[in-house]
Amino acid sequence: MDGVAIAVAEGEKVGIVGETGCGKSITMKAMMGILPIPPARIAQGQIQFNGRDLLTLTKKEMREVRRREMSFIPQDPSASLNPVLRVGTQLIDVIRYSGNIQKPLSKREARRRAINILREVGLPDPQRNMRSYPIQLSGGMQQRILISMALATGAILLIADEPSTALDVTIQDQILRLMRELVERRGVSIVIITHNLGVVRELTDRTYVMYAGQVVENVKTKQLFAEQIGSMHPYTQGLLDSIPRMTGEGVTAGIRGMIPDYADPPSGCRFRPRCDRAMPICETRPPAFHVEEGHNIACHLYEG
Amino acid sequence: MKTRLYSAILGSWETFRRGWYKFSRNRLSVVGLFAVFLVAFLAIFAPYVAPHAEHAGRYVCFADKHQPPSWKYLFGTDVCGRDILSRIFFGFRFSLMMGVVVLALVVPPGVILGLIAGYFKGMWIDTVIMRVTDVFLSIPPLVLALAIASVLKPNLFNSMVAISLMWWPWYCRLIYGVTSSLRNESFVLAAKVTGAGTFRILFREILPNCISPIFTKMSLDMGWVILLGAALSFVGLGIQPPQPGLGTMIADGAKYMPGNWWSSIFPAFAIMLVVLGFNLLGDGLRDVLSAEEV
Amino acid sequence: MSFATYLVRRLMHSILVLFGLSILVFLIARVLPGDPARVALGPRAPEETVQRWREWMHLDKPLYIQYYYWLANALHGDLGISLYSRQNVAIDIKTYFPATAELALFAGLIMTVFGVSFGAISARYSNTWVDNVVRMGSYVGVVTPAFIFGILFLLLFGYVLRILPTTGRLDYSTTAPPIITGMVTIDSLVTGNFAAFLDALKHLLMPAAALALGPMSQEARITRASMSDNLKKDYMLLVGAQGIPERLINFKYLLKPSLIPTVSILGLDFAALLGNAFLVELIFGWPGLSRYGIQTMLLSDLNAITGVVMMLGIVFTLANILVDIVVAYLDPRIRLTGERLQ
Numbered sequence: 001m002d003g004v005a006i007a008v009a010e011g012e013k014v015g016i017v018g019e020t021g022c023g024k025s026i027t028m029k030a031m032m033g034i035l036p037i038p039p040a041r042i043a044q045g046q047i048q049f050n051g052r053d054l055l056t057l058t059k060k061e062m063r064e065v066r067r068r069e070m071s072f073i074p075q076d077p078s079a080s081l082n083p084v085l086r087v088g089t090q091l092i093d094v095i096r097y098s099g100n101i102q103k104p105l106s107k108r109e110a111r112r113r114a115i116n117i118l119r120e121v122g123l124p125d126p127q128r129n130m131r132s133y134p135i136q137l138s139g140g141m142q143q144r145i146l147i148s149m150a151l152a153t154g155a156i157l158l159i160a161d162e163p164s165t166a167l168d169v170t171i172q173d174q175i176l177r178l179m180r181e182l183v184e185r186r187g188v189s190i191v192i193i194t195h196n197l198g199v200v201r202e203l204t205d206r207t208y209v210m211y212a213g214q215v216v217e218n219v220k221t222k223q224l225f226a227e228q229i230g231s232m233h234p235y236t237q238g239l240l241d242s243i244p245r246m247t248g249e250g251v252t253a254g255i256r257g258m259i260p261d262y263a264d265p266p267s268g269c270r271f272r273p274r275c276d277r278a279m280p281i282c283e284t285r286p287p288a289f290h291v292e293e294g295h296n297i298a299c300h301l302y303e304g
Numbered sequence: 305m306k307t308r309l310y311s312a313i314l315g316s317w318e319t320f321r322r323g324w325y326k327f328s329r330n331r332l333s334v335v336g337l338f339a340v341f342l343v344a345f346l347a348i349f350a351p352y353v354a355p356h357a358e359h360a361g362r363y364v365c366f367a368d369k370h371q372p373p374s375w376k377y378l379f380g381t382d383v384c385g386r387d388i389l390s391r392i393f394f395g396f397r398f399s400l401m402m403g404v405v406v407l408a409l410v411v412p413p414g415v416i417l418g419l420i421a422g423y424f425k426g427m428w429i430d431t432v433i434m435r436v437t438d439v440f441l442s443i444p445p446l447v448l449a450l451a452i453a454s455v456l457k458p459n460l461f462n463s464m465v466a467i468s469l470m471w472w473p474w475y476c477r478l479i480y481g482v483t484s485s486l487r488n489e490s491f492v493l494a495a496k497v498t499g500a501g502t503f504r505i506l507f508r509e510i511l512p513n514c515i516s517p518i519f520t521k522m523s524l525d526m527g528w529v530i531l532l533g534a535a536l537s538f539v540g541l542g543i544q545p546p547q548p549g550l551g552t553m554i555a556d557g558a559k560y561m562p563g564n565w566w567s568s569i570f571p572a573f574a575i576m577l578v579v580l581g582f583n584l585l586g587d588g589l590r591d592v593l594s595a596e597e598v
Numbered sequence: 599m600s601f602a603t604y605l606v607r608r609l610m611h612s613i614l615v616l617f618g619l620s621i622l623v624f625l626i627a628r629v630l631p632g633d634p635a636r637v638a639l640g641p642r643a644p645e646e647t648v649q650r651w652r653e654w655m656h657l658d659k660p661l662y663i664q665y666y667y668w669l670a671n672a673l674h675g676d677l678g679i680s681l682y683s684r685q686n687v688a689i690d691i692k693t694y695f696p697a698t699a700e701l702a703l704f705a706g707l708i709m710t711v712f713g714v715s716f717g718a719i720s721a722r723y724s725n726t727w728v729d730n731v732v733r734m735g736s737y738v739g740v741v742t743p744a745f746i747f748g749i750l751f752l753l754l755f756g757y758v759l760r761i762l763p764t765t766g767r768l769d770y771s772t773t774a775p776p777i778i779t780g781m782v783t784i785d786s787l788v789t790g791n792f793a794a795f796l797d798a799l800k801h802l803l804m805p806a807a808a809l810a811l812g813p814m815s816q817e818a819r820i821t822r823a824s825m826s827d828n829l830k831k832d833y834m835l836l837v838g839a840q841g842i843p844e845r846l847i848n849f850k851y852l853l854k855p856s857l858i859p860t861v862s863i864l865g866l867d868f869a870a871l872l873g874n875a876f877l878v879e880l881i882f883g884w885p886g887l888s889r890y891g892i893q894t895m896l897l898s899d900l901n902a903i904t905g906v907v908m909m910l911g912i913v914f915t916l917a918n919i920l921v922d923i924v925v926a927y928l929d930p931r932i933r934l935t936g937e938r939l940q
């Protein structure tokens with residue numbers, strides 16, 4: 001990983017997009033402080049969150065941060081719920097201990113709050129469904145439960161890992177819209193890790209594009225999807241071109257080549273071997289960010 | 305024709321080498337293999353490596369009876385003055401023979417029945433075979449073996465018969481599980497579509513997928529079968545004295561405990577060695593074979 | 599299908615299987631020996647005695663008629679006369695069963711409680727010396743047969759160290775409690791006879807331990823593996839991030855799913871217990887059903903063998919059903935789909 005700079009403003013919805021292996025999961029884990037330190041190593045940098053640099057915190061303090069200020073929505077809902085306990089129990093436990101561990105909330109109060117949150121996320125008949133076991137619920141319902149767990153802790157930052165990939169296509173849309181509503185209504189920030197540009201378009205204000213361990217572009221989502229050819233990073237452009245269209249020729253172009261070997265990345269720009277618009281300078285010098293009103297691109301084509 | 309054979313041999317050699325590499329990474333598995341080889345070696349060459357090979361048969365020398373372990377008799381002597389170490393070597397012969405014979409008798413019918421029951425799952429033949437299996441498995445294994453052995457004349461052969469009669473259901477169940485989960489896989493359907501008969505499907509498509517679990521189970525089972533045989537002999541329903549069965553030796557020696565502890569303890573350790581060896585070997589095989597399936 | 603349906607089906611299945619078992623045992627006792635009467639009475643009995651025995655046991659009639667007589671009698675509690683005790687086998691079973699039950703229960707308790715505890719400790723301190731010691735120990739436990747443990751214990755604790763008694767259920771000098779359940783420990787506790795209770799425990803210790811060590815090691819291994827596996831699962835990682843206190847995580851979120859494989863093999867382990875009891879009771883002179891079984895087996899006492907095997911079959915089947923119920927309680931996936939997860 002090299003030179004990953006991501007900023008999330010209060011209430012902002014940010015997407016991190018990239019193909020498998022580009023480093024988005026690692027970035028996410030680093031943010032949450034759950035990167036397994038050997039074998040990983042943080043050589044340089046800081047993670048500023050809510051006024052503190054997370055890298056300076058002890059493991060215990062980091063756990064507290066994770067508990068109260070950050071929340072995680074995992075990818076596969078059926079694997080993320082304990083199969084032998086009722087979902088209500090799991091949610092209530094989260095609510096009870098979301099404040100002070102020494103003095104947990106009373107069961108009754110937690111139960112009341114649980115029912116409210118479940119209503120808010122659109123789970124039908126919360127009282128009855130709380131008594132269900134995960135296996136009795138559909139994927140969409142399970143994901144709603146996980147979302148409520150994430151919201152219940154009162155966190156100000158949600159981190160969602162491929163939030164709809166494990167769901168049926170028909171449910172994906174529902175869940176994504178639900179998430180957008182909730183985030184906007186509660187004013188929390190959310191970071192969405194995904195490889196799916198459709199998710200990004202639906203859900204985010206700002207998109208970071210990652211490739212081979214680096215952030216190569218940082219742009220307002222609206223701008224990303226406006227039909228402007230030529231003002232994107234070649235990789236981003238390639239991704240956009242790869243989206244199948246209803247009209248036109250049918251088979252999409254794709255991006256030729258393969259992701260580089262991380263142990264021995266290409267010199268200069270890491271995308272150079274796959275880039276149709278590479279210039280001699282791309283081989284010798286890594287590109288710097290070119291900043292232009294909320295749109296940063298790391299590409300020699302745009303250096304001015 | 306020759307090239308096909310050649311490449312087939314080369315292919316298997318490669319597979320073997322790869323498998324061996326994986327297997328040897330786990331030290332315990334290698335220990336197991338070594339233990340098994342040791343036991344096999346001692347068993348096969350017993351007449352040549354045993355210091356007092358003649359003690360394994362009808363031999364009596366009361367002057368030497370109940371000698372504690374010494375340089376002459378490494379594990380001491382028993383009540384008839386026979387060298388325990390040598391008898392243990394010959395005892396290994398019986399143990400290994402029992403394991404091999406029982407498995408040879410048990411695996412083919414068990415596997416075939418399992419294939420049939422699993423493939424025709426839901427039909428009457430499945431129900432019949434599985435019910436019979438259930439009946440055999442409804443009492444603890446040792447009890448059934450003892451019961452069968454007790455109504456036959458007590459000797460080595462009959463104890464093998466007894467164990468064989470109660471061991472086959474395990475293989476039947478194992479193969480039943482594998483077959484019933486495989487029978488709806490695409491490659492089976494493909495074979496059906498191209499007109500393969502049931503026989504062909506069972507033996508050319510499904511059976512090769514069962515080889516790994518069968519071999520794993522067989523190596524683990526060697527230990528357990530030998531143990532069962534020793535238990536039968538211990539009670540008197542298996543190998544009869546003066547033949548040097550390990551279980552028989554333990555029982556004989558037990559009468560003279562605690563004073564002449566060596567006549568029971570060393571044969572006991574010998575059995576533990578055999579069982580441990582096959583256990584470790586079987587575990588190692590399982591790790592290698594099931595990892596490959598992934 | 600619901601769980602109640604599943605349970606009923608299970609019971610029906612078990613009854614069918616027990617029926618099948620009775621036929622199997624019957625065949626073993628009547629067909630295998632060749633000449634059951636001769637086998638039962640021995641080679642030296644005069645021919646006319648053997649002939650009378652044959653008639654009395656209906657051995658000259660076709661097999662299914664023999665079976666019918668046997669079954670009809672059995673259902674009335676008459677299991678035939680034992681050559682060994684000269685009584686009805688049913689009475690013998692009633693006499694000797696409690697001792698074996700006591701032994702089996704005690705061993706079962708040791709095996710479950712210690713097995714799970716060691717496994718949990720091993721998982722908690724994974725890859726430390728504690729873990730390695732437990733794993734090594736459990737390997738030894740698994741490969742050593744119960745009767746060898748019995749002999750080793752007898753040698754060590756009974757003769758060398760002389761701290762534990764070597765035979766029987768009570769010392770001669772201790773007053774035995776009245777027979778209520780037939781289990782000395784329970785009877786003495788219930789009647790307040792603590793001296794007898796302690797003495798009975800002392801006698802129980804070695805044979806129960808010999809029986810339990812093997813299955814206990816097995817349970818420890820499976821518990822450890824199960825806990826280690828579950829710790830890596832997504833739901834455990836998530837619950838850690840959600841801030842639930844560690845004590846609650848371990849006892850509620852980790853233990854319940856991890857016990858499922860452990861309890862599932864309890865049935866097989868219990869079978870091992872019942873089987874090995876035959877040898878262990880013999881070694882320790884424990885007057886239980888299994889020792890009775892061995893003694894009658896050595897005499898080819900056909901009625902007794904049949905009775906003992908059937909009795910054990912019933913006990914084992916009930917134990918399996920119980921295990922299934924507990925597993926279903928632990929794992930709602932089974933309860934709700936009514937199927938066994940292989």
